[in-house]
Amino acid sequence: MTPPGLDQAFAAAAQAHAAGDLDAAEARYRAILQDVPTYPGALCNLGAILVRRENFAEAERYYLLALAGTPGFADAHFNLGNLYHRTGDLRAALTQFRACVQANQSHASGHYNLGTVATKLGDLISAEAAFRAVTRLEGQVGQAHLRLGDVLLRLGRIQDGLAAFRQYADAHPSDPRGLYNMALALANDGKPADAQEALHRALKLKPDYAEAHNALGLALELLGRKDDAMFHYLKAVELKPDLADAWSNMGTNLVEQSRTAEATDCYRKSLAARPDAPAIHGNLLLTLNYDSRLSPAQVREEHVIWAERFASPVQPPPVPHPPHDPERRLRIGYVSADFRDHTVAGFIEALLTHHDRARFEVFAYPNVARPDATTEKLKGLADQWRPIIGVTEGDVATRMEAERIDILVDLSGHTAGNRLLTFAYHPAAVQASVFGYPNTTGVGAMDFRISDPVSDPPGMTEAFYTEELLRLPETAWVYRPPADAPAVTPLPALSRKAFTFGCLNNAAKISDACVDAWTKLIQSSPGSKLVLLAGQSPSALRKLADRFARAGILRERIELINRLPRDQYFERYSTFDLALDPFPYNGGVTTCDALLMGVPVLTVAGNSYVSRQGVMQMTQVGLPEFVADSPAALVTIGKEWMRKRDELAVIRDGLRERLLASPLCDAERYVRNLEVALRKAWAERLPG
Numbered sequence: 001m002t003p004p005g006l007d008q009a010f011a012a013a014a015q016a017h018a019a020g021d022l023d024a025a026e027a028r029y030r031a032i033l034q035d036v037p038t039y040p041g042a043l044c045n046l047g048a049i050l051v052r053r054e055n056f057a058e059a060e061r062y063y064l065l066a067l068a069g070t071p072g073f074a075d076a077h078f079n080l081g082n083l084y085h086r087t088g089d090l091r092a093a094l095t096q097f098r099a100c101v102q103a104n105q106s107h108a109s110g111h112y113n114l115g116t117v118a119t120k121l122g123d124l125i126s127a128e129a130a131f132r133a134v135t136r137l138e139g140q141v142g143q144a145h146l147r148l149g150d151v152l153l154r155l156g157r158i159q160d161g162l163a164a165f166r167q168y169a170d171a172h173p174s175d176p177r178g179l180y181n182m183a184l185a186l187a188n189d190g191k192p193a194d195a196q197e198a199l200h201r202a203l204k205l206k207p208d209y210a211e212a213h214n215a216l217g218l219a220l221e222l223l224g225r226k227d228d229a230m231f232h233y234l235k236a237v238e239l240k241p242d243l244a245d246a247w248s249n250m251g252t253n254l255v256e257q258s259r260t261a262e263a264t265d266c267y268r269k270s271l272a273a274r275p276d277a278p279a280i281h282g283n284l285l286l287t288l289n290y291d292s293r294l295s296p297a298q299v300r301e302e303h304v305i306w307a308e309r310f311a312s313p314v315q316p317p318p319v320p321h322p323p324h325d326p327e328r329r330l331r332i333g334y335v336s337a338d339f340r341d342h343t344v345a346g347f348i349e350a351l352l353t354h355h356d357r358a359r360f361e362v363f364a365y366p367n368v369a370r371p372d373a374t375t376e377k378l379k380g381l382a383d384q385w386r387p388i389i390g391v392t393e394g395d396v397a398t399r400m401e402a403e404r405i406d407i408l409v410d411l412s413g414h415t416a417g418n419r420l421l422t423f424a425y426h427p428a429a430v431q432a433s434v435f436g437y438p439n440t441t442g443v444g445a446m447d448f449r450i451s452d453p454v455s456d457p458p459g460m461t462e463a464f465y466t467e468e469l470l471r472l473p474e475t476a477w478v479y480r481p482p483a484d485a486p487a488v489t490p491l492p493a494l495s496r497k498a499f500t501f502g503c504l505n506n507a508a509k510i511s512d513a514c515v516d517a518w519t520k521l522i523q524s525s526p527g528s529k530l531v532l533l534a535g536q537s538p539s540a541l542r543k544l545a546d547r548f549a550r551a552g553i554l555r556e557r558i559e560l561i562n563r564l565p566r567d568q569y570f571e572r573y574s575t576f577d578l579a580l581d582p583f584p585y586n587g588g589v590t591t592c593d594a595l596l597m598g599v600p601v602l603t604v605a606g607n608s609y610v611s612r613q614g615v616m617q618m619t620q621v622g623l624p625e626f627v628a629d630s631p632a633a634l635v636t637i638g639k640e641w642m643r644k645r646d647e648l649a650v651i652r653d654g655l656r657e658r659l660l661a662s663p664l665c666d667a668e669r670y671v672r673n674l675e676v677a678l679r680k681a682w683a684e685r686l687p688g
Helices: 006-018 022-035 040-052 056-069 074-087 090-103 108-121 124-138 143-154 158-171 176-188 192-205 210-222 226-239 244-256 260-273 278-288 296-310 345-354 373-379 393-402 512-523 538-551 566-575 589-596 613-620 631-643 645-660 667-683
Strands: 330-336 360-366 407-410 430-433 448-451 468-471 499-503 528-533 558-561 578-580 601-604
Touching (some): 056 074, 124 143, 143 158, 158 176, 226 244, 244 260, 244 278, 330 345, 578 631, 589 645
Parallel strands (some): 528 558, 578 601
């Protein structure tokens, strides 16, 4: 029984608490607890005061005492969730917010905070449900609509997200946040001009809105106005120096301009502002592959740092041993964000098409926010289709364990939309990474990296990986040539004095080492010219031209072109006599595109996978004479081929057929080799 006057004492304490007199409130709560140690309201409110005083350990103790005496006390669960959220234990916070709303379905703040934490954890399904609950309970258009729209956008449900943002913007016309979020949805819906208009309206309401400047930069990027985009990114960080997204977007913009050192600096500033962002850190890792100043060992160490920060804290359960039957049908799962219109999609199609269904059941785990026609095509090729967009890493791993996946294969590495942290849980007996990324993942739970003896010669590159190398006998991946590629044309140099070297790779791959070597080649080859792809930015074009000019190439001997539509891209190869492979980050699919068009690729053999893809490809088509063992040798070989135009013309005439007949295009043989290697690796993990 409650002692007489205790409720009045609690009311007085609560009044002092509400008035901000924390000392008086704390003293009164403690006095109440002297008489009734289990008084739930006093325990809970005293905990709240202690949180404000940053005495988190004692606050937690009082919240737990309140719950021990009054199980299902919604406010205690809510306050404890806020405490865990504040101290960074998001999973514990999520548990408490769920307990709060289970105890009181009408606790709008509990639902809202549940949605906030679920979003941070990547559990977008739970977040959507939570924010929808808030909108029902509040009965008016408020903050929950903004958060709901953001979640729907991340789930790829753009029209639903746009509707939520429009509701908010209509209900709050003087609040620029509605227009800002609406613009993000419009940009994602392929309407950057409409997004731009909405952001201009938002900036009229709030000219110093840093996030809107950042979003306007993204919209302008989509419109091809890269330099204007950079202006707004710079404005965003001027207004808000710790705006991580703006620094990251600036980094991506600079990568396309081949300004990798500056891009790296931007990514590091982004991480300084948001150190808990694996995707931003992954962008940094991808950019480091372009940098000719770093050794492979240094790049590996950066990947290990990422893994220690994000993957190592995951404690995977022991991998269950499958039944001892090395010949049984295995379940193989492929994880990628690129089950869509993407350069990786052709490789994925080859895998899904050619697996021996008598020996393998194929599971696809697409992390695709915006499915397209390619997505639907690939869906029809998989035995089991399991979309994972919006599902937390741990929940995805749990699903895979429940589906008894034997072999799990990553196709993304540190590229956009990857789910490497799912692999950290080690849900399959064998885990491997292949093709989508040209380096180690750094993830300790990734057992293998699929490679080949040329890309990763035994004894040369093992130290650059955290994974064990699983070398296939011929190639690490295969190329799927487009059916509508234009016909191969005669060698241009046969009908003119000029000789054209060209490279249509991403300009980010044009390292300082490339500039130096290619400049020497052009300087020492009278009558030659160089054609390069320079992205969409006029300033990037100028800066790339300036780099070569400073190195010594006259402007009239270099042609820089903007990004090309697909048909013009292939046709442009018809103007090249010889293609140049960038280094240390070689071309991949782009090199095969050149070969398909009859253009041999002159490459420099490096000492890591990323710098040996050209060696592998030229070896597989039987043209090792186009492989240089140093940048200096590249200059010599390039000059020799200028003199051997008749021989080069013969190679050109038969190169497409040579490519199509090579292991690079034999998808069925590749998949058989992959199956043998993966089954052997799996069998070696069987007990006994």
